């Protein structure tokens with residue numbers, strides 16, 4: 001049985017995209033939404049991100065059978081507490097946070113009497129706020145669902161069907177495994193982008209503006225990632241601290257090995273490394289996961305702007 005009344009808490013990129021996607025792909029479901037920012041609530045109403053934008057979180061969840069928290073990782077606990085009294089006992093609780101163990105704990109503690117099944121759509125852009133959302137964000141993207149050990153299988157399959165209806169390919173894993181994998185595939189790349197753009201900017205004195213002027217190709221891609229929301233990414237690193245530090249340690253060892261190869265003129269090591277990484281890129285494209293393909297979400301909407 002699919003969800004009939006879906007409450008979305010946080011009407012930014014993720015919450016807005018879910019609202020628009022539900023209207024397009026699950027038209028029989030009714031959506032309510034709430035955002036702590038009055039400006040975001042007003043804009044969400046103008047864009048009709050959900051059927052009804054409510055003045056309080058409690059009002060938004062009062063009749064919900066699914067509530068999805070779409071707020072920054074560090075705001076999950078507080079957002080969940082604001083709905084505790086009003087949330088129907090049989091409503092399923094989920095979220096879209098980029099880290100999973102800390103958020104699962106926060107939601108479980110705030111809503112101890114509810115079934116909580118966390119999820120993470122691995123789909124996004126550098127944009128945020130109520131203008132950033134679009135209905136096709138999740139199309140052909142992964143959504144990782146991280147159920148607790150003893151999960152109600154009916155509830156789990158309901159949530160899986162929900163994400164599949166929005167166009168996502170669903171994968172199920174533990175929250176612990178999710179956090180390790182995403183630390184290296186998403187969190188570390190963002191940290192590297194934030195670092196290199198900062199370093200290049202600090203070097204502007206030396207290069208007299210040339211870093212920005214000649215920022216073609218690779219560096220431009222880093223600036224896109226480094227434009228991602230500061231609040232969200234601060235929270236991601238703080239909420240997935242252990243896994244990120246583990247992966248960062250490994251990354252610096254590998255970086256040091258390449259640094260040494262350059263210093264000693266070990267061309268074979270460099271060549272072998274670059275050959276291996278080129279093969280990885282090519283296998284991703286063969287599997288159809290290339291973001292530059294024409295049907296990738298970023299290219300087929302007209303309203304992704306920063307808030």
Ligand SMILES: NC(=O)C1=CN([C@@H]2O[C@H](COP(=O)(O)OP(=O)(O)OC[C@H]3O[C@@H](n4cnc5c(N)ncnc54)[C@H](O)[C@@H]3O)[C@@H](O)[C@H]2O)C=CC1
Pocket residue numbers: 009010011012013014015034035036037040070071072073075078079096097098099120121122123124125126127128129130132229232236
């Ligand atoms: N940006 C991305 O590409 C992706 C983000 N995520 C996750 O999705 C979640 C939301 O991220 P975005 O939608 O990108 O952020 P966003 O900044 O676009 O939207 C978050 C919204 O939550 C609101 N908010 C903050 N605290 C609140 C509270 N206590 N109650 C109600 N509303 C509150 C903000 O006013 C804002 O409108 C985060 O946990 C993030 O880790 C997951 C996948 C991709």
Ligand SMILES: O=C(O)C(=O)Cc1ccc(O)cc1
Pocket residue numbers: 097098121122123124125126186225
């Ligand atoms: O914009 C990009 O390249 C992203 O990587 C988007 C993104 C950001 C955070 C996530 O948890 C998942 C996806």
